[in-house]
Amino acid sequence: xxEEFQQLDLFPITIYTxxxxxxxxxxxxxxxxxxxxxxxxxxxxxxxxxxxxxxxSMITSxxxxxxxxxxxxxxxxxxxxxxIRFRTAVRDVQDIVFIFFALSIGMATGVGLYSVAITGTLLxxxxxxxxSLSNFGSVRKREFMxxxxxxxxxxxxxxxxxxxxxxxxxxxxxxxxxxxSENVIEAFYHISLKQEKKNTxxxxxxxxxxxxxxxxxxxxEDDVNPPTY
Numbered sequence: 001x002x003e004e005f006q007q008l009d010l011f012p013i014t015i016y017t018x019x020x021x022x023x024x025x026x027x028x029x030x031x032x033x034x035x036x037x038x039x040x041x042x043x044x045x046x047x048x049x050x051x052x053x054x055x056x057s058m059i060t061s062x063x064x065x066x067x068x069x070x071x072x073x074x075x076x077x078x079x080x081x082x083x084i085r086f087r088t089a090v091r092d093v094q095d096i097v098f099i100f101f102a103l104s105i106g107m108a109t110g111v112g113l114y115s116v117a118i119t120g121t122l123l124x125x126x127x128x129x130x131x132s133l134s135n136f137g138s139v140r141k142r143e144f145m146x147x148x149x150x151x152x153x154x155x156x157x158x159x160x161x162x163x164x165x166x167x168x169x170x171x172x173x174x175x176x177x178x179x180x181s182e183n184v185i186e187a188f189y190h191i192s193l194k195q196e197k198k199n200t201x202x203x204x205x206x207x208x209x210x211x212x213x214x215x216x217x218x219x220x221e222d223d224v225n226p227p228t229y
Contacts, residue, residue: 013065017112025061025109028121029054029102035125036098039132053098057106064110143170145218146189146202149179151211159210167202169194184213 033053101124108117130136150160164171170192179186193202206215 018062018065020114021061021065021109021112022058024114024117025057025106026054028105028109028117029057031121031125032057032098032102032105035128039128040094042092042094049095053102056099057102057109060103060106061110064107144191144193145174146191147214147216147218148187148189148206148212149214150185150187151213152183152185153211156211160206160212163202163205163209164189164191167194167205168192 033050036050036053105117105121108114108120146164148160150156168191170190172190173187174190175186175188177186178184195201203215203217206212
């Protein structure tokens with residue numbers, strides 16, 4: 001009975017079927033690669049990877065045609081693929097998404113589901129473009145680290161507090177300590193600016209209006225050379 005199951009011809013393959021699957025997978029792969037080119041924002045763009053998305057979709061379609069409903073071919077393909085080692089490191093999570101995108105479209109065309117492949121390609125591509133254009137998932141307001149060294153006095157402390165709150169939407173004192181002299185204070189704040197593009201105004205006001213020895217603004221955790229005023 002198992003041998004009879006292996007001989008069932010659920011997916012009759014003709015030359016027209018092969019050509020049709022390859023043409024549809026090629027066109028869908030072109031759309032996928034164009035979308036990748038449009039939304040890619042990384043530092044190292046790879047032409048080879050973009051071309052590979054098209055070829056990957058076509059190869060997957062051929063693989064599905066070869067396997068058909070034959071279990072022996074399926075296990076044979078798994079064994080053949082297991083001896084191949086892929087050592088190329090994937091640079092970005094988005095690259096993995098597009099690889100699975102091309103694979104799934106190739107599988108759909110391989111079994112002759114052209115409507116699923118074309119509709120899936122268009123709708124998923126539209127979703128990717130909309131997410132990219134809307135900057136979905138990005139942090140709208142970043143928190144900054146403000147390092148401030150100043151002379152402590154009731155008047156100067158009040159003036160510094162007024163300047164910080166005038167420019168910042170959110171202020172949180174993280175650390176406060178004496179430096180060298182009893183009147184010299186070093187303070188660290190977590191702040192959220194009202195206008196991030198005008199962050200230099202906060203630094204300028206602190207350095208010119210108050211008795212400040214040193215002021216640093218860390219734009220993020222990886223900023224090793226923050227601006228000093």
